[in-house]
Amino acid sequence: MGRGKFRIYLGSAPGVGKTYAMLSEGHRRVERGTDVVVAFVEHHNRPRTEVMLHGLEQIARRELEYRESTFTEMDVDAILARRPAVALVDELAHTNVPGSRNTKRWQDVEELLQAGIDVVSTVNIQHLESLGDVVETITGVRQRETVPDEVVRRADQIELVDMSPQALRRRMAHGNIYKPDKVDAALSNYFRPGNLTALRELALLWVADRVDEYLQEYRGEHNIRSTWQARERIVVGLTGGPEGRTLIRRAARLAEKGAGGEVLAVYIARSDGLTAASPKELAVQRTLVEDLGGTFHHVIGDSIPDALLEFARGVNATQIVLGVSRRRSWQYAFSPGVSATVARESGPDLDVHIVTHDEAAKGRRSLPVARSGRLGRSRIIWGWLVGIAGPALLALLLSQVVPDLGLANDMLLFLTFTVAAALLGGLLPALASAAFGSLLLNYFFTPPVHKLTIADPKNIVAIAIFVGVAVSVASVVDLAARRTHQAARLRAESEILSFLAGSILRGETALDALLERVRETFAMDSVALLERGSEVDPWTCAGSTGTGPVSRPEDADVDMPIGENMALALTGRVLPAEDRRVLGAFAAQAAVVLDRQRLVGEAEEARRLIEGNQIRTALLAAVSHDLRTPLAGIKVSVTSLRSTDVDWSEEDRAELLKGIEDGADRLDHLVGNLLDMSRLQTGTVTPIIRETDLDEVVPMALAGVPDDSVDLDIPETLPMVAVDRGLLERAVANIVENAVKYSPDGQAVLVSASALADRLELRVVDRGPGVPDEAKNRIFEPFQRYGDAPAGVGVGLGLAVARGFLEAMDGTLTAEDTPGGGLTMVITLPVKGGAQPGLPHLPADATT
Numbered sequence: 001m002g003r004g005k006f007r008i009y010l011g012s013a014p015g016v017g018k019t020y021a022m023l024s025e026g027h028r029r030v031e032r033g034t035d036v037v038v039a040f041v042e043h044h045n046r047p048r049t050e051v052m053l054h055g056l057e058q059i060a061r062r063e064l065e066y067r068e069s070t071f072t073e074m075d076v077d078a079i080l081a082r083r084p085a086v087a088l089v090d091e092l093a094h095t096n097v098p099g100s101r102n103t104k105r106w107q108d109v110e111e112l113l114q115a116g117i118d119v120v121s122t123v124n125i126q127h128l129e130s131l132g133d134v135v136e137t138i139t140g141v142r143q144r145e146t147v148p149d150e151v152v153r154r155a156d157q158i159e160l161v162d163m164s165p166q167a168l169r170r171r172m173a174h175g176n177i178y179k180p181d182k183v184d185a186a187l188s189n190y191f192r193p194g195n196l197t198a199l200r201e202l203a204l205l206w207v208a209d210r211v212d213e214y215l216q217e218y219r220g221e222h223n224i225r226s227t228w229q230a231r232e233r234i235v236v237g238l239t240g241g242p243e244g245r246t247l248i249r250r251a252a253r254l255a256e257k258g259a260g261g262e263v264l265a266v267y268i269a270r271s272d273g274l275t276a277a278s279p280k281e282l283a284v285q286r287t288l289v290e291d292l293g294g295t296f297h298h299v300i301g302d303s304i305p306d307a308l309l310e311f312a313r314g315v316n317a318t319q320i321v322l323g324v325s326r327r328r329s330w331q332y333a334f335s336p337g338v339s340a341t342v343a344r345e346s347g348p349d350l351d352v353h354i355v356t357h358d359e360a361a362k363g364r365r366s367l368p369v370a371r372s373g374r375l376g377r378s379r380i381i382w383g384w385l386v387g388i389a390g391p392a393l394l395a396l397l398l399s400q401v402v403p404d405l406g407l408a409n410d411m412l413l414f415l416t417f418t419v420a421a422a423l424l425g426g427l428l429p430a431l432a433s434a435a436f437g438s439l440l441l442n443y444f445f446t447p448p449v450h451k452l453t454i455a456d457p458k459n460i461v462a463i464a465i466f467v468g469v470a471v472s473v474a475s476v477v478d479l480a481a482r483r484t485h486q487a488a489r490l491r492a493e494s495e496i497l498s499f500l501a502g503s504i505l506r507g508e509t510a511l512d513a514l515l516e517r518v519r520e521t522f523a524m525d526s527v528a529l530l531e532r533g534s535e536v537d538p539w540t541c542a543g544s545t546g547t548g549p550v551s552r553p554e555d556a557d558v559d560m561p562i563g564e565n566m567a568l569a570l571t572g573r574v575l576p577a578e579d580r581r582v583l584g585a586f587a588a589q590a591a592v593v594l595d596r597q598r599l600v601g602e603a604e605e606a607r608r609l610i611e612g613n614q615i616r617t618a619l620l621a622a623v624s625h626d627l628r629t630p631l632a633g634i635k636v637s638v639t640s641l642r643s644t645d646v647d648w649s650e651e652d653r654a655e656l657l658k659g660i661e662d663g664a665d666r667l668d669h670l671v672g673n674l675l676d677m678s679r680l681q682t683g684t685v686t687p688i689i690r691e692t693d694l695d696e697v698v699p700m701a702l703a704g705v706p707d708d709s710v711d712l713d714i715p716e717t718l719p720m721v722a723v724d725r726g727l728l729e730r731a732v733a734n735i736v737e738n739a740v741k742y743s744p745d746g747q748a749v750l751v752s753a754s755a756l757a758d759r760l761e762l763r764v765v766d767r768g769p770g771v772p773d774e775a776k777n778r779i780f781e782p783f784q785r786y787g788d789a790p791a792g793v794g795v796g797l798g799l800a801v802a803r804g805f806l807e808a809m810d811g812t813l814t815a816e817d818t819p820g821g822g823l824t825m826v827i828t829l830p831v832k833g834g835a836q837p838g839l840p841h842l843p844a845d846a847t848t
Contacts, residue, residue, distance in 0.1 A: 004113040007157040008092070011124045012203035013196055015177035016163040018122035019043065019090055023052035025120055026088050030056065035085040039112075040074035040105075042090050046176065056088075064097045068717070071097045076108045079117070086118045093127035093147040106147050123147060125203040138198045139190055160207045165196035182819065232261040233317040236289070237308050237338070240267060243323045243357035244285040250355050251321045252292040263294030264315060268307045283588050305341040312350060319351045383425015387433030390417035395440040410445050411466045419473055427475060438467050511543040511593050518570070518586045519546050522579065524558075525572035526550070529590050532565045539567075542594055546571075560587040630663035637663070687724035687809050691832045694718055694753055694760065697725055701732035702751075709740045713752035720832040721760050727805040728829075734798035735764050735813075735825050742768035742823070755831070762827040770823050776815040 007025075011018040019041060026036045038058040043049040059079055061072035073096050079087055089112075094105040102108050109119050126135040129146045136142045152158065163171075171177055172191055236251045238244040248265055255261030267282060286296040299311055312320055325337040343352040391414055398410060414437035422430035443450060511529070519527045526546030530539045530553060539552050548571065553559035556569035560583050568587040575583065637656040641648070648656070695714040702710055732751075739749040743766045750765040771779060780803045803813040806827060816824045 002116060004116050005118045005157075006109070006113055006155045007118075007120045007159070008152055008155045009120070009122045009159050009161050010152070010203060010207065011122065011161045012163070012200040013126075013168060013191070014124060015168060015171060016161050018124070018161045019049050020052060021159070021161050022088055022090065022120050022122050023049070023056065026056055026086070027052070029086055037079070037082060037084040037087055039079050039087040039089045040091070041088060048176065057084075062100075064099050066097050066099065073097055073100050074105065074108055076101050076111055079112060080115055083115070084117060086120060087112055089119055089121045092121045092123040092151075093143075093145045095145050104147070106151050110151075123152065125199060125206060128152060128206070131202060131206075134202065135199070139195050141190060158207060160203060162200065162203065165193045165200065168196055169193065232319065233315060234261065234263050234319045234321060235308070235312045235315070235317045236263060236265040236294075237320065237322045237342070238265055238267040238282070238285060239323075240282050240285075241323075242281060244281065245288055246357045247321050247323050247355055248285060248289050248292065248294070250353070251319075252294070254319065254321070254353070255294075263289060263292065264297060264317065265289040265294055266297040266299055266308065266311055268299045268304050268311075283585075304338050305345060308338070308342055309345055309350075312346075317350065319353060320346065321353045321355060324354060324356050380425045380429070383421045383423075383429035384432070386417060386424055387421030387429040388436055390420065391433060391437040391440050395444050399444050407441070407445055410441060414441060415466065415469065415473065422473070422475075430475075431471060434467055434471055441466065511590065511597060512545060514586070514590055514593055515543055515545040518568070518583070518590075521586075522570065522575060522583065523572065524570045526570070528556075528569045529594065530567050530569055531594075534565065537565075542566075543590075558583070560584060562587045562591045566591055630667045634660050634663040634667075687727055687805075689722050689724060689809065691720045692723055692725050692728070693720055694762065694829075697723075697728050698732055698751060698753075698762070701729045702736060704733055704737055705740045709743070709748055710736060711748045711750045713750065715753065718753055718755055718760060721829040722832050723809045723811070723829055724805075727809060731802035731805040731813075732762070732764075732827070734802040735827070738798050739764050739766040739768070739823070739825065742766060744768065756828075758831050759828045760831055762829065764825040764827070765818055765822065766824075767818065767820075767822040770817060770821055771815060779815065780813070 009018040009021050023038075023041065026038070029036050036056065038053065038056050040061065041049075041053060041058075043053065059075060059082060062075035062078070064071050064073060074089065089105065089109055092106050092109065096103060096105060096108070102111070109121060112119050125131065126139070126143050127146050128149050130149045132143055132146055169191060232255060234251045234255050236244075236247050238247065244265075248263070251263045251265075255263050265285065289296050297311070299307055308320070311317075320342060322339045322342060325339055339352075339354050343354065346352050394413055394417065398405060398413070418430050418433045418437060421433040515527045515529065518524070524546065526544065526549040528544035528549035528551075529542045530551070531542050532539050541549065541551060550556045550569050550571055553561075553567040553569050556571055557573060558570040558575045558580075560568040560570075560580065562568060568583070568590060570583075637659045640646070641653065641656055695716060695718070698714055699712065702712070736749060736751065743749055747767040751762070752765070753760065753762045755761070780799050799813075806813045806829075809829070811827060811829045814826050816826055818824045
């Protein structure tokens, strides 16, 4: 039995119509005579979706008991027993209730597919595992229920269900998605136009990438090498020269002329490593192409034109942009050049653009590295010794000990030393060994002996063949040895450059660690990063490692300039020219790390100064006004009581004493908040985390507000939370007091709690004037009082202290609009041990 076909309707946001589209597909298949059942569909009381269920067979759901509540899930066993041709399964990313057959619904779908049942399902783009962080950054909501990308990618068909943000918001406002009491909150939070536009772009890009994968698979299966111009893909050939920036910008302008144009910059290095580009220039060009929305690629190939064309055809490119050659005119006598070769070999499916630039015909500034320098001095010396001394000793041994071995055998023995010389010292010692060996063969073993003449013409042929074979074998052995050496070197360079790239992606900022890596990589005694303010200023050391670092680039064995006023100085030995390529990459990264460290330090210092200045200014204002107001009231009351000119009645005395008590309480509250904020600013708040029931803490926090001003809804079945009871009580008290202060007369503040995934949510809902979106974050800053708050009601620290205490306990405090008007403060707290609370899946507004 074969695997079933899998079709997915991918939505850009909740409410775009995925479930409706899936049910419509079910009806179409039923009309064609296909056996279709509804395995699981959640219509969320939406009339249009609910109507679409009519006429479709529905499999009864399985009921499960969990924490004294009953939930329903898809009955996989019943579907397998029914064995329909097609099963409609909604909400692919759903998490099943504990005790179900599988943890996730996509695992249930996998069982159906393995049983040969076709499945049509739905999922939203925000539920893809790889996009979780991106979606959270955009919407501020972390999706708890996700599905691995690979599960969706394996689908046989993926159909995007799309809708413009304006149309989706109109559908929301008309009540076609959520109930009226949830519409205002949804439109002002998750369903903001910016959020919907970003989610829509994510969905379109993800589906476009999947289309590219389908296209590449099809081309590979059918061995199609020609270019299909489905979209403009422009490959830019870079040499590492300064003309690369001109080529990149030219390619970007070409890409802008067509919808969906893409730029791919590629630098092709020769596999023999003899051509070296400037690492600094390549880094600049890489940054430029990425800033313009393109991608950078590094390819190694023996033939640059062949490698460039192979890369272009491999990515299904439509155009290639190359620069006019920098070679001088006389150099064209040896070869037509890369540009001309690529243009000739590109064929009819690739357009080649040759772009002029300022560096044309000025020649290349880099010279090949001496080949002999790659083998090392000791190996070359041994090669010469074996190539010269070996044949001499062999001739002496053969002439004295084994004089009649035969000319053919003598030649093979001499050839052995020629091959050994090639392995050790390269081509030159091997050629010298072949020439010297032929002379020895002629003098000692070819009649007439002990003369440099040859009587028999056959011996002349034999010696000529010997020289030819020796030279040929030496060349092949030398080439193989160099290739092996070059491969090892390139592998080492790639590992080093991979380390640098990884450190950049990880955001590592330790300068000392990078310099130590440089010292270890190149086996140097010391490494120092030197800088100066200008050309006339002395050099200063920004960082160093090793013993005896130098203070000037002139004193170093190797110095690598980084711009005009910075250099990397190394001591220990002189590096060969080919090592400077990798050293340049290290130097550029060291400069970036140094700048990053300083920027981070300056930003942190500026932040501390700004915060300190704000706090000092606000504290002075608070002391000068908000603290003096209750002090003035206390002073007036005390002065009145001590006055002997007035005979106060008992009622008057009680009123004055009450004023003194109220003023003292206000002072105590203000000073307490000031001290709490001081503790938060200095980082001395240390919560003592314990398991606590919320219904034991929240009522105690309401002691400072009138009894009839708050409606409390804290279910006893909620899981325990891991918090500091004192800090939580103080935070809730500040939030509730703030809500009561702004609530209209006769409108009680609602304090309710519920469980959500591994967190517990406490909501404080008021019906006051509310706060606009742009001020929702500002109200949590110290010494902020929003709107027309009357003087003397506080210094604006209550919400700042509450958020600080909650964050110290791994909780959060955010502000939302209350549907119908007002402000809702949302507190989230960690559940004890991360246990699953009463509801095992997200609500409808997050999972649809």
